Amino acid sequence: MTYTNKLPEAGTTIFTVMSKMAQDFGAVNLSQGYPDFDGPRELHDAVARHLGQGHNQYAPLAGVPELKEQIAAKVGALYGCMVDSERQVVVTPGATEAIYCALTAIIHLGDEVIVFDPAYDTYEPGIRLNGGVARRIPLQSPHFRIDWQRVRDTITDRTRMIMLNSPHNPTGAVLAPEDIEALREVIDRHDILLLSDEVYEHLVFDGREHLSLLRYPDLAQRSFCIFSFGKTYHVTGWRIGYCVAPAELTDAFLNIHQFINFSTTTPLQYALADYLRDHPRHHLDLAAFYQRKRDLFRDLLKPSPFHLLPSRGTFFQLADYSRVNDAPDREFAAWLTQEHGVAAIPISVFYENAPDQRVIRFCFAKKDTTLRQAAERLAVIASL
Ligand SMILES: Cc1ncc(COP(=O)(O)O)c(C=O)c1O
Numbered sequence: 001m002t003y004t005n006k007l008p009e010a011g012t013t014i015f016t017v018m019s020k021m022a023q024d025f026g027a028v029n030l031s032q033g034y035p036d037f038d039g040p041r042e043l044h045d046a047v048a049r050h051l052g053q054g055h056n057q058y059a060p061l062a063g064v065p066e067l068k069e070q071i072a073a074k075v076g077a078l079y080g081c082m083v084d085s086e087r088q089v090v091v092t093p094g095a096t097e098a099i100y101c102a103l104t105a106i107i108h109l110g111d112e113v114i115v116f117d118p119a120y121d122t123y124e125p126g127i128r129l130n131g132g133v134a135r136r137i138p139l140q141s142p143h144f145r146i147d148w149q150r151v152r153d154t155i156t157d158r159t160r161m162i163m164l165n166s167p168h169n170p171t172g173a174v175l176a177p178e179d180i181e182a183l184r185e186v187i188d189r190h191d192i193l194l195l196s197d198e199v200y201e202h203l204v205f206d207g208r209e210h211l212s213l214l215r216y217p218d219l220a221q222r223s224f225c226i227f228s229f230g231k232t233y234h235v236t237g238w239r240i241g242y243c244v245a246p247a248e249l250t251d252a253f254l255n256i257h258q259f260i261n262f263s264t265t266t267p268l269q270y271a272l273a274d275y276l277r278d279h280p281r282h283h284l285d286l287a288a289f290y291q292r293k294r295d296l297f298r299d300l301l302k303p304s305p306f307h308l309l310p311s312r313g314t315f316f317q318l319a320d321y322s323r324v325n326d327a328p329d330r331e332f333a334a335w336l337t338q339e340h341g342v343a344a345i346p347i348s349v350f351y352e353n354a355p356d357q358r359v360i361r362f363c364f365a366k367k368d369t370t371l372r373q374a375a376e377r378l379a380v381i382a383s384l
Pocket residue numbers: 033093094095096097120165168169197199227228229230231236239240241
């Protein structure tokens with residue numbers, strides 16, 4: 001048999017590798033980004049109810065109308081963005097599928113996509129599998145800000161799309177109003193689309209607002225905005241998210257979605273529609289919920305030798321370990337798991353060109369007891 005693997009160097013994602021290592025060594029798993037607690041009981045009960053009510057066959061291609069209406073109402077209330085739930089909303093099996101569909105709908109051979117370094121690990125394969133070329137631009141230390149002059153200099157006739165992610169995984173950085181202005185100015189003269197990954201939309205801290213591109217009609221009209229119910233309702237394993245985009249882009253998106261997954265798990269959609277209708281505050285309370293966890297975790301780590309970087313959003317905390325040793329981050333993460341019983345993610349995996357830094361990512365979407373247990377283990381690590 002002769003064949004060529006399209007992603008030969010991809011291997012197994014670091015999230016699977018670290019979670020397995022955590023299990024093998026009985027480590028506290030702060031690596032992969034998922035909660036170790038359940039979502040709302042009533043939401044789970046609603047799934048069971050809909051399973052019992054015969055909602056078990058294919059959902060419509062773009063999603064069940066009840067859920068799409070709730071999504072349209074939600075983005076209207078949160079971002080002042082009036083969307084037609086029939087033409088502009090698609091429910092997908094996770095944000096991951098939505099990102100892939102948006103890229104596949106738009107990217108042709110040789111098209112360039114601007115991606116910021118570091119980036120969530122699904123972006124680049126999605127671009128490359130479609131024959132596109134990712135043009136990586138490093139985020140600027142120490143606050144992981146976008147260098148808009150670099151963006152201007154990187155745009156060519158082939159630039160088709162810019163991928164944005166705010167709040168940003170792995171850094172916890174968030175877009176500021178100046179970024180929105182700069183983005184507007186940069187794309188004004190170009191025919192460029194935007195993919196805005198906003199899966200952590202509700203996890204923005206310290207009184208800041210999430211600057212969804214849906215707030216800005218001129219930007220929304222050229223954007224795929226992508227969200228995840230998994231993050232919002234602590235149900236990452238359910239694999240359910242959605243994309244909001246102008247009708248024309250949604251049509252192109254659906255052309256792809258129909259051949260990848262066709263539709264998304266039916267009883268989950270009905271359950272989420274009920275829950276959004278009956279509990280409109282859940283997502284409004286989420287920032288305070290996670291900010292408290294962030295602050296607890298940061299406090300608990302004060303006696304440890306780690307230097308904590310700012311975390312303005314997401315449920316991730318970057319930690320500089322250069323006071324512990326000088327090992328490369330993959331090696332350090334393996335050592336930390338095996339010798340100290342705490343698993344984290346080496347952040348070099350998010351980079352094309354990783355700078356010379358000693359930084360790992362912890363996930364604080366965990367029970368307080370888990371965070372305390374991890375912190376006790378981290379506190380005893382000796383400084384150099
Ligand atoms: C930045 C970012 N985008 C997308 C996703 C994928 O979301 P989902 O689980 O809904 O596919 C994640 C998950 O960790 C993420 O961190």
